[in-house]
Amino acid sequence: MSGHNHPHGQHCGCSCEHTEEDETQDRGNLYSLYSKIDIYKVQCLNEAVDESGRLVFKAWHERTDRSKFVESDVDQELLFNIPFTGCIRLKGMIVIGGEEGQHPKSVKLFKNRPSMTFDDGLGEADQEFELVKDYDGSAEYEIRATRFSSISHLSIYFPTNFGAETTKIYYIGLKGDFTEFRRQEITLATYEARANPADHHKINHLDDVPKAIR
Numbered sequence: 001m002s003g004h005n006h007p008h009g010q011h012c013g014c015s016c017e018h019t020e021e022d023e024t025q026d027r028g029n030l031y032s033l034y035s036k037i038d039i040y041k042v043q044c045l046n047e048a049v050d051e052s053g054r055l056v057f058k059a060w061h062e063r064t065d066r067s068k069f070v071e072s073d074v075d076q077e078l079l080f081n082i083p084f085t086g087c088i089r090l091k092g093m094i095v096i097g098g099e100e101g102q103h104p105k106s107v108k109l110f111k112n113r114p115s116m117t118f119d120d121g122l123g124e125a126d127q128e129f130e131l132v133k134d135y136d137g138s139a140e141y142e143i144r145a146t147r148f149s150s151i152s153h154l155s156i157y158f159p160t161n162f163g164a165e166t167t168k169i170y171y172i173g174l175k176g177d178f179t180e181f182r183r184q185e186i187t188l189a190t191y192e193a194r195a196n197p198a199d200h201h202k203i204n205h206l207d208d209v210p211k212a213i214r
Contacts, residue, residue: 027137028060031094033174036084043081045118048073048166053080056172063096063137063171071098072167078104080156080172081116085180090148092175093141096134097161098168103133104158109143114153121157133162137171145176152181 034057044053048071055068062068072078097103108125110116126147132139148154154174161167 030092030175031060031173033084033088033090033176033178034058036086036088036178038083038085041083043115044070045079045081046072046074046077053078056169057082057174058171060137060173063094063173064135066170069098069168069170071102071169076159076161076165076167077118077121078158078167078169079116079118079121080154081114082154082156083114084152084154084178086152087179087181088148088151088154088174089145089177089179090143090151090154090174091145091177092143092173094134094137094139094171094173094175095131095141095169096137096171097131098164098170099135101162101164102166102168103135103162104131104167104169105160105162106130106158108157108159109148110155110157111148111151112153113155116155116157118157121155121159125157137173140175143176148176 037057039054039057042054042057044051047053052070056070058065058068070078093107093109095104095107106128108121108128110120111126113120127144129141131141156172158167158169
């Protein structure tokens with residue numbers, strides 16, 4: 001193997017023998033937040049085909065599948081409203097777009113703003129950056145995890161592309177940590193009345209006994 005100055009025997013068990021297949025598996029594990037999306041509640045504005053926006057959130061090994069994509073309808077803009085099934089901490093993002101100018105050129109990210117519209121997208125984003133043309137998932141964009149922690153909803157706005165009339169996206173990969181929602185415990189104070197045998201006027205002493213309903 002290049003880059004190493006010691007030999008590898010057939011059974012050397014050296015940890016540096018990391019194949020391309022292993023690297024693909026590692027990246028696939030990292031970009032697994034698609035499985036934590038409440039996919040049937042995903043909303044994509046200006047999609048040419050209804051519900052096609054959901055198709056771009058898929059497994060890593062399907063990222064270059066050209067049969068699943070979303071294309072904008074009347075202009076270049078696409079806006080995704082993405083609810084999650086738990087709480088996420090977003091760390092990275094990958095965007096695979098279309099050829100011949102259809103690849104998105106920039107993106108704006110908004111946290112915890114359900115049902116965003118294009119007018120809302122004109123406001124200040126929680127993070128925005130320029131994109132490069134990426135057709136295989138080789139370009140990764142770092143997300144400010146400190147800003148994108150405790151996220152239950154993510155909006156992704158693509159305002160422009162590289163010159164085509166419409167925008168096409170094949171894959172949006174999201175990397176980060178996931179935590180399931182915790183059911184809130186409701187504590188009720190119940191009062192137990194205990195009679196005082198020394199008192200003939202039935203004076204009750206109330207004791208607070210907290211009980212949790214799960």
